[in-house]
Amino acid sequence: MSDAVLFDARPDGIAVLTLNRPERRNCLAQDVREGLYAAWDRFERDPRLRVAILTGAGEKAFCAGGDLEEMVETGMTVPPRAMFPLPYDTIELTKPTIAAVNGVAFAGGWMIAQACDLCVASTSARFAITEVRVGRSSPWAAPLIHMIPQRIMMELLLTGQPVTAQRAYEIGLVNRLAEPAELLDTAIELAREILAGAxxxxxxxxxxxxxxxxxxxxxxxxxxxxxxxxxxxxxxxxxxxxxxxxxxxxxxxxx
Missing domain, CATH: 1.10.12 (Lyase 2-enoyl-coa Hydratase; Chain  A, domain 2)
Incomplete structure (x- = not known):
């Protein structure tokens, strides 16, 4: 596998996937996308692994979204359907997933955090659906209506303004909050609670x-x-x- 996405298969049945391009705020460039496709496939195929945690390297960003430079260079209009590796959407998964959001989760970063079953966030994390600020759109956000109230969803999409981890927790987007140094441990604790079940x-x-x-x-x-x-x-x-x-x-x- 590429070092753009690190894969840690733990002996307790938990897989930790780490977006590993902190110098680019872990944006969804081609190498990260390819790494994620491979990592999710590896997780699904390994019967010893029962829960996956997705996080980002570094302290600043979980994932800052799509690669805007790539969009400019390619003149991208509508992204290809299979461009982004989204759990339970473009990726077929039968096991639970947890997003451990360690920093900003903007646009595509929010998208992949939303796609996971559960979300644990650092108290320093921030979330935003910023597409309106760069002339793009966010059709991927449609399932968000099942997670948060309509008026709040409308404000988030229309303004593109970020919200704090605390606010994300209050509206129901985030399951648990953790101090930055305790984020992964908190996600692992949640995964172990799932592993205790049949x-x-x-x-x-x-x-x-x-x-x-x-x-x-x-x-x-x-x-x-x-x-x-x-x-x-x-x-x-x-x-x-x-x-x-x-x-x-x-x-x-x-x-």
Whole structure:
């Protein structure tokens, strides 16, 4: 893999992906995009890895967005559909992901943080959808309506003004805040809480949330019941109650 994106496969089942171009504020240049595609693919294919954390190198930026110099050089109009590696969109993933936002997450940086299932932010982080300030657009922000109130979303997109990590937490974009030196540890703690659950149950839970955001109530209930069948019929579904009754930690097998 390219050194534009570092990949740390931890023995506890957590993969840490790090955007590694701090001198360019970890912008989504071609080498970073290619590195992310490879990293997400590696994470998905490795059965030992169950949760991924995406963060940025350096203290200033998680990701400052797209490479504006590249846009000028190529005369880019509408970005190609597969240009940016977005979890659960242009990247097929079945496992949970956490964005650990260590600095600014502007435009495309907000985009990839939003695409992750969960978000932990440094208290020094800032978020902004800045496309209106450079004559671009942000169609990728459409799913944000399922995360934050409409009026707040409207203000963010119309003004391009940044918000603090505290404000992002207050509106529901961020799950947890951490001091800068404790950011990765906080994200790892959250990942470990997910790892404590049965793998098939975690997968069904994630699918249930996504189905609920995309369907009406009745359709979502029916689809979620179907998505849970594999979990209910698994060995783990018997192991969990047995372990509880025997007052011991469950031994999950993911089957």
């Amino acid at each position: 793998p098939l149950s975690v997968r069904a839970a994630r699918e249930t949330v996504m189905l609920a955001t995309e369907m009406g109530r009745t359709a979502a209930l029916q689809a979620a019941r179907h998505a849970s069948e594999l979990c209910y019929h698994s060995e783990d579904a018997q192991e969990g109650p047995r372990a509880f009754a025997e007052k011991r930690p469950a031994q999950w097998r993911g089957r």
